Amino acid sequence: MQHYKIVLPADLNDYGSLFGGTLLKWVDEIAYIRVSLDFPGQHFVTIGLDNVEFRHPIREGQILCFQCDKTRVGKTSVTYNVKVYRARYETESEEILFENNISFVCVDNAGEKSIIKQQE
Amino acid sequence: MQHYKIVLPADLNDYGSLFGGTLLKWVDEIAYIRVSLDFPGQHFVTIGLDNVEFRHPIREGQILCFQCDKTRVGKTSVTYNVKVYRARYETESEEILFENNISFVCVDNAGEKSIIKQQE
Amino acid sequence: MQHYKIVLPADLNDYGSLFGGTLLKWVDEIAYIRVSLDFPGQHFVTIGLDNVEFRHPIREGQILCFQCDKTRVGKTSVTYNVKVYRARYETESEEILFENNISFVCVDNAGEKSIIKQQE
Amino acid sequence: MQHYKIVLPADLNDYGSLFGGTLLKWVDEIAYIRVSLDFPGQHFVTIGLDNVEFRHPIREGQILCFQCDKTRVGKTSVTYNVKVYRARYETESEEILFENNISFVCVDNAGEKSIIKQQE
Amino acid sequence: MQHYKIVLPADLNDYGSLFGGTLLKWVDEIAYIRVSLDFPGQHFVTIGLDNVEFRHPIREGQILCFQCDKTRVGKTSVTYNVKVYRARYETESEEILFENNISFVCVDNAGEKSIIKQQE
Amino acid sequence: MQHYKIVLPADLNDYGSLFGGTLLKWVDEIAYIRVSLDFPGQHFVTIGLDNVEFRHPIREGQILCFQCDKTRVGKTSVTYNVKVYRARYETESEEILFENNISFVCVDNAGEKSIIKQQE
Numbered sequence: 001m002q003h004y005k006i007v008l009p010a011d012l013n014d015y016g017s018l019f020g021g022t023l024l025k026w027v028d029e030i031a032y033i034r035v036s037l038d039f040p041g042q043h044f045v046t047i048g049l050d051n052v053e054f055r056h057p058i059r060e061g062q063i064l065c066f067q068c069d070k071t072r073v074g075k076t077s078v079t080y081n082v083k084v085y086r087a088r089y090e091t092e093s094e095e096i097l098f099e100n101n102i103s104f105v106c107v108d109n110a111g112e113k114s115i116i117k118q119q120e
Numbered sequence: 121m122q123h124y125k126i127v128l129p130a131d132l133n134d135y136g137s138l139f140g141g142t143l144l145k146w147v148d149e150i151a152y153i154r155v156s157l158d159f160p161g162q163h164f165v166t167i168g169l170d171n172v173e174f175r176h177p178i179r180e181g182q183i184l185c186f187q188c189d190k191t192r193v194g195k196t197s198v199t200y201n202v203k204v205y206r207a208r209y210e211t212e213s214e215e216i217l218f219e220n221n222i223s224f225v226c227v228d229n230a231g232e233k234s235i236i237k238q239q240e
Numbered sequence: 241m242q243h244y245k246i247v248l249p250a251d252l253n254d255y256g257s258l259f260g261g262t263l264l265k266w267v268d269e270i271a272y273i274r275v276s277l278d279f280p281g282q283h284f285v286t287i288g289l290d291n292v293e294f295r296h297p298i299r300e301g302q303i304l305c306f307q308c309d310k311t312r313v314g315k316t317s318v319t320y321n322v323k324v325y326r327a328r329y330e331t332e333s334e335e336i337l338f339e340n341n342i343s344f345v346c347v348d349n350a351g352e353k354s355i356i357k358q359q360e
Numbered sequence: 361m362q363h364y365k366i367v368l369p370a371d372l373n374d375y376g377s378l379f380g381g382t383l384l385k386w387v388d389e390i391a392y393i394r395v396s397l398d399f400p401g402q403h404f405v406t407i408g409l410d411n412v413e414f415r416h417p418i419r420e421g422q423i424l425c426f427q428c429d430k431t432r433v434g435k436t437s438v439t440y441n442v443k444v445y446r447a448r449y450e451t452e453s454e455e456i457l458f459e460n461n462i463s464f465v466c467v468d469n470a471g472e473k474s475i476i477k478q479q480e
Numbered sequence: 481m482q483h484y485k486i487v488l489p490a491d492l493n494d495y496g497s498l499f500g501g502t503l504l505k506w507v508d509e510i511a512y513i514r515v516s517l518d519f520p521g522q523h524f525v526t527i528g529l530d531n532v533e534f535r536h537p538i539r540e541g542q543i544l545c546f547q548c549d550k551t552r553v554g555k556t557s558v559t560y561n562v563k564v565y566r567a568r569y570e571t572e573s574e575e576i577l578f579e580n581n582i583s584f585v586c587v588d589n590a591g592e593k594s595i596i597k598q599q600e
Numbered sequence: 601m602q603h604y605k606i607v608l609p610a611d612l613n614d615y616g617s618l619f620g621g622t623l624l625k626w627v628d629e630i631a632y633i634r635v636s637l638d639f640p641g642q643h644f645v646t647i648g649l650d651n652v653e654f655r656h657p658i659r660e661g662q663i664l665c666f667q668c669d670k671t672r673v674g675k676t677s678v679t680y681n682v683k684v685y686r687a688r689y690e691t692e693s694e695e696i697l698f699e700n701n702i703s704f705v706c707v708d709n710a711g712e713k714s715i716i717k718q719q720e
């Protein structure tokens with residue numbers, strides 16, 4: 001699944017670049033949508049991200065492409081790899097701006113850890 | 121291109137359903153990202169949408185799938201068809217929740233209408 | 241009823257002009273307030289807009305005047321004409337920046353279409 | 361000039377009522393639009409509000425009517441009286457939910473106090 | 481208690497300075513957090529602010545320091561003094577940018593005025 | 601430095617709990633304010649966070665206390681430890697809801713890595 005976001009004036013810090021924390025918020029939202037679609041009828045909460053590294057500043061007007069792939073399904077948790085590319089001006093560039101692995105745990109209505117029901 | 125949005129508490133009207141105008145805002149943003157990616161290095165502004173019809177109320181927690189396809193490229197303008205599906209609980213449903221055609225005109229830095237440069 | 245909005249940095253796209261979709265969101269909100277006031281105690285949802293045309297780019301700092309008039313009351317639905325004028329610098333200009341007709345349907349608590357009760 | 365606002369989920373505190381500070385933000389925005397329209401081509405900044413008293417809690421779904429009247433024009437400053445009424449369910453109620461006087465000073469491009477130019 | 485806020489592009493008016501009303505919204509939120517922490521298990525609503533005076537324009541990128549001190553505890557209400565300082569570039573400056581007294585009343589679940597229970 | 605945030609309806613996901621990504625956004629903003637205050641006149645961008653683990657769901661109305669401490673100052677980068685506590689109902693609880701180390705690099709106007717000037 002690919003997902004796109006455009007960096008708008010309302011997303012910027014006082015030096016005109018995107019907050020690192022805002023990028024993490026987008027990564028979480030996009031992966032949350034993905035896990036909700038992959039396991040319909042079940043509920044998930046984020047439990048962790050790998051070590052986070054920001055190597056490239058991101059500017060206003062930049063369009064970001066988020067590539068989100070399921071890489072591991074455990075008994076009660078699931079992990080996605082999210083890569084962020086620059087998607088404009090130079091068409092989809094090969095350069096990865098940001099990458100992380102984000103994990104979710106399946107929970108029941110009481111918020112207790114619950115077994116993931118795989119679809120056939 | 122497919123795009124997903126989750127309907128959150130901050131998007132709702134006072135009866136707990138999504139504002140029609142908020143859905144149109146999302147359609148415009150998603151198609152704007154699409155046209156910016158399809159014609160890199162050129163700038164576009166929205167010039168119109170077809171007659172708009174909302175047939176299905178949309179509730180909190182719903183994940184929406186936006187399918188955005190380029191349907192017409194003219195000398196200075198381009199049109200996308202956007203279909204919105206319900207994407208959760210019942211996996212990708214066939215039922216179209218919303219559909220519209222949205223058009224953009226290519227403009228230069230002075231804001232004047234400009235010829236679309238097609239990529240080879 | 242007249243309504244005013246000022247275009248602020250948080251409303252802009254990456255080229256410094258207002259998103260067309262944001263203008264539609266405002267039209268929907270303002271007409272929704274109008275229909276809620278005109279028929280107190282009843283609940284409405286947006287069902288449609290006419291063909292949408294954006295002819296004038298709108299910039300930061302612009303104050304917009306929305307003129308919203310009830311033009312049709314049917315058995316279960318009602319239509320408003322919304323005109324948007326530029327309201328600053330040149331005092332209320334005659335030039336219409338944007339115009340549309342927006343319709344709402346009256347619904348009961350179950351979300352079913354319901355008869356509009358006219359006030360005496 | 362009358363202005364309307366609807367109280368939406370995104371405006372509420374953790375007990376489901378409108379923050380007093382959010383109401384003041386709306387009063388400031390509406391009076392700022394008013395002064396900008398009354399004196400086109402000049403720039404104003406808020407310099408003060410009278411003693412503020414909140415007497416009535418305001419709930420989700422409430423539509424508020426802001427009545428904004430110019431009450432004093434000085435050499436460099438101008439004052440508006442803003443009254444807020446409940447506008448729904450009981451049609452425009454006579455009861456004032458909130459009232460304040462808000463003043464603006466006219467400033468030049470350097471931010472220095474400047475003489476208000478009255479229109480003929 | 482001290483609290484900090486950074487002024488970002490999304491907070492600005494069309495002349496690049498902070499809205500007075502936005503500053504009041506922040507004062508209310510910060511004092512609301514303070515009263516909720518000082519009297520755990522009880523619920524408060526804002527009832528008033530002193531006469532408000534804005535003497536200094538506040539610009540993008542400015543970090544504001546809010547100093548919030550409890551100055552009066554009555555039977556059913558409590559007052560905080562909030563001072564706002566400029567906190568950057570010149571390290572914590574002595575100059576007060578803004579000052580006000582804000583009062584809250586303790587309410588029960590029905591929204592009725594209620595006696596403040598002091599902690600030992 | 602301590603910092604407080606209240607979890608409001610606009611911050612919640614569709615199950616009524618705080619998004620993990622939103623918590624990371626707050627951690628980044630608060631540490632960004634801290635580094636900007638600690639090294640006035642210099643500019644910083646976030647370069648990384650440690651492995652992220654969310655162990656406790658966070659609900660609407662919760663007040664969070666962020667404790668932010670400088671733990672390492674290098675030649676061009678600086679690290680803060682951020683702990684998040686629950687701050688309400690049970691007064692400041694000892695239990696850590698969330699903890700992370702976040703690092704910033706000092707950059708010049710061209711965005712190049714730059715030496716941190718320590719204050720005497």
